[in-house]
Amino acid sequence: MKRKLALVIAALLLCAFVFGASAEGKKLKFGYLVNDMSHEWYQNIAKGAKARADELGIELKISDAAMDVAKQISQAENMITDGVDVLIITPIDVKALANVMAEAKEAGIPVVSESNVIPGAETYVGIDNLTGGKRAGYWFAEYAKLHNIDPKILIVGLPAFEDCRLRVEGFKAAMDEVGLKYEVMQEVDGAGSKETSLKVAQDALTANPEVNVIFGINDNSTSGGMAAYKEGGLDESKLTAIGFGFEGVVGRELLLGNTAYKAAVAMFPDYMGVSIIDAAYKVANGETLPANYESGTVVITNDNFAEFYTKNGDEYATNFDAIRALMDK
DSSP, X not given: OHHHHHHHHHHHHHHHHHTTBOTTSOBOEEEEEESOTTSHHHHHHHHHHHHHHXXXXXXXXXXXXXXXXXXXXXXXXXXXXXXXXXEEEOOSOTGGGHXXXXXXXHHTOOEEXXXXXXXXXXXXXXXXXXXXXXHHHHHHHHHHHHTTOOOEEEEEEOTTSHHHHHHHHHHHHHHHHXXXXXXXXXXXXXXXXXXXXXXHHHHXXXXXXXXXXXXXXXXXXXXXXXXXXXXXXXXXXXXXXXXXXXXXXXXXXXXXXXXXXXXXXXXXXXXHHHHHHHHHHHHHTTOOOOSEEOOXXXXXXXXXXHHHEEEETTEEEEOHHHHHHHXXX
């Protein structure tokens, strides 16, 4: 009898997991507000989130604000009215969401944030961006010493976002910590887009043709800087480019294509998508999460690429087990 009871309980728990049931036994519904789906990063997060939601039997609605703050606020209000069980937000402007957070709290809807911390959210899903920047700085310091590089650095940033500011701060802090002598020739705002990064990098490189290192806060920033370097007729053999995010096709082709792009702080967007759903699922079921629900990160180079990605025809599959192993260390 005890054995039968145990089997029944196990079956009920399995059903709750498979069909996305909350503690109250209903089918869960999540809303995810994306700041800008034009970026490959968020396209891949959305794919990972949708796949994980389907796996858990959770209804997932995704809305793209296309960097329009008013639109994101309206989308959030609609999802609150719709009665989602958890609201997941990649914020455009954290301060602008104060009223949204108050409305969600009044409606009893918990909020999970991605990319940047939102005051009042249950947790922030993502990497520690300061630490990620330091990973890039430590890697480059070692690489520079090994290759006798006298670093003259162009930083292509996105200062409007705190996570991007922290990446730059960490990059410089790590180089300082290990005593690497370097000079930041200029910091420019590439707005996270390749086109803008190309334009502002062209101006910076015209003024500072001695630049031999480009650090970008995402793949678009780095690739835009690299394109400006090439178009400026500078000697690409002397350039070392470092990315952040390793968001998909852009970063992968640069890394594997024998270019100046030598390393990137990989953030595994498809796994990030899985993580935001897992975090929201736990919150919906009453679990208390840490302030930072971490997703894995590592500096990717040609040497360790195959550990985290497996070629499958023309595509590459991310090795989730390898990412989970990173977080167990």
